[in-house]
Amino acid sequence: DAGVTQSPTHLIKTRGQHVTLRCSPISGHKSVSWYQQVLGQGPQFIFQYYEKEERGRGNFPDRFSARQFPNYSSELNVNALLLGDSALYLCASSLTLGDYEQYFGPGTRLTVT
């Protein structure tokens, strides 16, 4: 079975642009979480979605938004990009809400110039 997949693997944007990152969970997993990992730090929680609804949100500005589709895949959108948004964006899937055995994808490396 395929693990969590994310696209694209790398992305370069300029300040002020917007970006959409995509995630496909493991087959059968209904919950998707997004994390931001700045170089040299641990992942920081952004969002959790379950059954297409937002079930948790971290301390991130409104420029960050996400959604989950009927097939449980998810998109993370970031508007008005800032240099500080440069990071590795990780998607993790789990079977259900509250299941902390999360499986992470390889991430999307976003560089904002």
Add this chain to the structure above:
Amino acid sequence: GENVGLHLPTLSVQEGDNSIINCAYSNSASDYFIWYKQESGKGPQFIIDIRSNMDKRQGQRVTVLLNKTVKHLSLQIAATQPGDSAVYFCAETSNSGNTPLVFGKGTRLSVIA
């Protein structure tokens, strides 16, 4: 590949020796803890977890110890191998309710062959 932890604390261990990686957690209400391994270019990989009603849990070549009194967690890796070289993160959460994972800063383990 992705260099996740450029400025992380580093533990250098001779191949075959045992490794001990430490983590101090912050929230006394946390009651569920997980250790993740992150190799260059990959997302975090689940290693072992422990609930707060336990003080020790063993897996294959790994042992996690939990000291709730001083809010300290450790990961012991027996007979460390070159493939164990990675960045290791502890994560904490509360199992009561939908509380997101909070990751520590991480430790880079470097195995010397």
